[in-house]
Amino acid sequence: MSDVVDVGEVVDRVWRADAAGMLGALSRRLGDFDLAEEALSDALAEALKRWPQDGVPDSPSGWLVTTGWRKALDRLRRDAVGRDKVARLAVEPAPEPGVDDRLAMIFACCHPDLAEPARVALTLYAAGGLTTAEIAAAFLVPLPTMAQRLSRAKRQLRERGIRFEVPQPHEYADRLPAVLAVVYLVFNEGYLSSGRSAQRRELAREGVELARQLAALLPREPEVAALAALLELHQARAAARFDSWGRIVLLEDQDRRLWDEAAIERAALRLRSAVRQGRPGPYQVQAGIAALHALAVSYEATNWADVRSLYDRLHALxxxxxxxxxxxxxxxxxxxxxxxxxxxxxxxxxxxxxxxxxxxxxxxxxxxxxxxxxxxxxxxxxxxxxxxxxxxxxxxxxxxxxx
Missing domain, CATH: 1.25.40.10 (Tetratricopeptide repeat domain)
Structure with a gap:
């Protein structure tokens, strides 16, 4: 046990970092997102009561999933429909969240059978760890509206029988585009208006973090790495994109001294590594264009001929x-x-x-x-x-x- 005393902060941090893995682990085993969410919510409440006295476990997410598993079995025992199911599940050990569980949750949330608004909201909620209120604020919609959207999305998962499983590598070509499109949309929703609302700046950062997580989980997918690099390159300019009055500053007028040069270099390295895999795609080209802008010493010194050539390649794709x-x-x-x-x-x-x-x-x-x-x-x-x-x-x- 550790001696961390701010249990609320620890719970919040664990949820934001590991929500996808924890929900994925329970959803895959239970076959029911709603039940997994309710059980994990019960586990979070239990943690807030017990950890101040007992201390924070060495593996907080493992403790929460184990406790959530037991809470789910208790719920099933109280449900007449679930009693047959609990007999089978009760003999299984509690799941341990892992990489596949996080991937399974992200792919389920971004399933192409779901409407785009449902994909975005569910991904932020289940994979990004944001609360319903935070998502509603980010998208500038009333809390009840976002709550209904999330409820509808979860119902669609159940009704359409969408399974919480990682696609086989040969299925990536069909499934990855929807996932990457959702992450890109999350980022763009926060990036354009980031000078107007703190919540939307947080949304842009969430898009970058989701892209980085995917790149770490799928290291052999160059388009995933390229999307992460693209968003990192854009985010590296964030401090210069709006003036002190919250007004957009166009690229040619931005103070490049405000750009995060270290982040630009890291993103460029990520992009070069992706390109070396020899499987070109649109995100690699877009990231290449962003890199040409980010690495130029001035707007006038940008290699516009190369930028134009990359747009030709992007249009072909x-x-x-x-x-x-x-x-x-x-x-x-x-x-x-x-x-x-x-x-x-x-x-x-x-x-x-x-x-x-x-x-x-x-x-x-x-x-x-x-x-x-x-x-x-x-x-x-x-x-x-x-x-x-x-x-x-x-x-x-x-x-x-x-x-």
Whole structure:
């Protein structure tokens, strides 16, 4: 036993670090997420009562799972439906949480049969250890709404018979994209608005941590490592992305002295290791683009030709008009603004309802001296933008063009 006295802090730390493993261990053996969650909740309450007197166990997560296992069997004994099941389970030893349990929980939470909002909420709750209130605050929705979303997601797990098991390696190609997409979405939800809300900054950090955990659990999957590197590279710039008033600072205007150079170097090393495995994928390309920006000594010194080339590779892997829109930024500096504008105009039939398409047009038109057209484009971008920080940025741009 250790002599740690702040039991509440220890319980909170263990839950955040090991929630996926603990819930996964119980869910796999019990075949029931709700029962596993209730039993673990009972175990947490028991820990808060006993650990102050008995001391914190050397393996807190093991103690919680063992206690949760016993609590689950007690619940089954009280349930007429569960009495047959408890006879079989009672002879088995209590599970010990491990790597496979954490992976099983993450893959179950991110199962492609679940709707995207359900995947995100459940992943943060069961794999990230966030409370319902924290998730609701992060996504700016009322607590009852998020509680219903989580309840619905857990019910879908049960009704669709989604098993808590690690996919076989040959199944990764089908299952990993959904997992990585959820982690990326978690990060993006917090990253864009991180200057507006502390809860959303926490959400971005949670996305980075989830990506790192996956990279540690799946060391032979280069796309997992690349996603971790990508998020680390973005997060390394977090201190420079918003000014003291909470306004977005564009990449070209950021004070690079505020960037975390050590984190950038670590992420670059992670990316190089992933690329050496010789299995290219879109996250590796995106991370490569982010690395070119992060390692450049200035915005002007960025190797725009290489950035443009990487966007070509990304479009080959992910043929999206948004990728081509991003490529046009590199075209502006590698070739010229007129050529970049031609590329942007060619996307109008697919992106005319996208605020960043209009914002890109505004910047290029202004660079070519066509201020009246640039103002019209910037005003349209402002109309379409919904994020408060982006709206403030576009308002500033409109004001500058009106001068």
């Amino acid at each position: 992910d043929p999206s008009p948004v990728v081509l829109l991003s490529r046009s930024v590199a075209t502006r500096f590698a070739v010229g603004p007129a050529e970049a504008l031609d590329e942007v105009e060619a996307l109008g039939d697919r992106l005319s309802g996208y605020h960043l398409w209009h914002a890109a047009r505004a910047d290029l038109l202004a660079a070519l001296g066509r201020r009246a057209e640039a103002l019209t484009a910037a005003e349209r971008a402002l109309e379409l933008a919904t994020n408060p920080a982006e709206r403030e940025l576009m308002s500033r741009r409109v004001g500058e063009l009106r001068l």
